[in-house]
Amino acid sequence: MPDSRVPFTPTLSPVGRGCERSERVRGLAEFIAVKAGAQAASIRDWRELAGGAVLRHVRLDLELRGGPYAGTQRWVLRANGATPLGFGMSRAREFALQRALFAAGMKVAEPLFMCCDAGIFGAPFYLMRWVEGESDGAAIVAAGRNDALAEKLGAELARLHGLDLVPRLRFLPPQPEDAAAARIAALARRLAADADPHPVADWALRWLACHQPAPVRPMLCHGDYRTSNYRVADRALAAVLDWDFAGWSDPDEDIAWFCAAAWRFGVADREAGGIAPREIFYRGYEAAARRRIDPARVHYWEVMAALRWLVIALMQRDRFLQQGERALDLALTGRRVAESEHELLALTGLGA
């Protein structure tokens, strides 16, 4: 286990300053003690994790006295960030979803406790068990080709799509009759509202409207299934993370999103998330799903994926340009729009 601990000091604590900060830490420890049925909980170590552009993650090393969680615990706290992106589900819904997935035997971190009281941490949050491993996409891709991982990720995705959780997940938005049409409408709205002209994106919208595949019965989809949103330990899948975009959609959308150029971290020819050729990922999916993947449908959804990432990049950019968040990663994301445009031209047969 890599020791990347940062010694906890009250000045590193959640939100606010000075006394207010240590107040929040005390509040959090009290919340944990009550929820975990412990006589006392102390936060030994506190580490704010980088990488979440929208949500905040804090890794907590805890010492609990008494109750079912007695002893040393390493948990992670997941909370809303400073500026909501404007979509993605609430923490409470995500917590409920993650519980259903964990109960169904999916590879997700065990969710523990939900806190809807924004007074304790400054925003609603939930706690889950920490899963050891690497989730940084660039590092995972740099570790080299990994066929077994890609195959397992394909199989895990097929299992997700095969789950029948409709009765447990009534809080999700209703199943769309036509997932592609719903996506096109949402993306068109966002693009029309943007201050700048985007001729390539307009072309992609037109192409998507002209090439819509026949709708299929929507399945439970992750919505952001890609390298960087899973954790790898000993080169194997440890957990699938970040379920806040999950919902009912066309399962081919998840397959295409995983293979999108944007998530290959520069290794263009390892089309499955930068870790393997896409055939390996497909093989794992097809074996578990007992259905053949139609490459033409995935191609369609890959155009959608490139356009969706373009629109997300514009929204991240606007957190800097319009909402005044002085974060360089958000500003730089605005300059990644050209990558999506390049991909859109290539996928629709217009690139050189």
Added chain:
Amino acid sequence: MRDRPSGAELVALAQEQHQPAALAARGRAIAARERLYGDEAFAACRAALAARYGAGDDGALLARLAADIRAGALDEGRPERPALAALLDAITRQKLRESNPDYLEAFTPP
């Protein structure tokens, strides 16, 4: 022709103390490449657009192009499709040369 935020905005942001060094370096590199290529990098694209739509600033020209595309100018069988496709490709490649040349290289088939 370039996307926002501008290189100058990125440099200003990179100067703020709390920014991660790697990101600051990326922001400065984009700005440096913009200066290196200069405004004339898009001159040919600008001229092609102006020939089609008349004089106007970059934003107005791109807005006209986008409206044309929404009206079907890029659809298969349209006579202007090859020229417009080449124009979009040229603009996109130049933007990538400045914002992410590594991506352009990685994702350009040999």
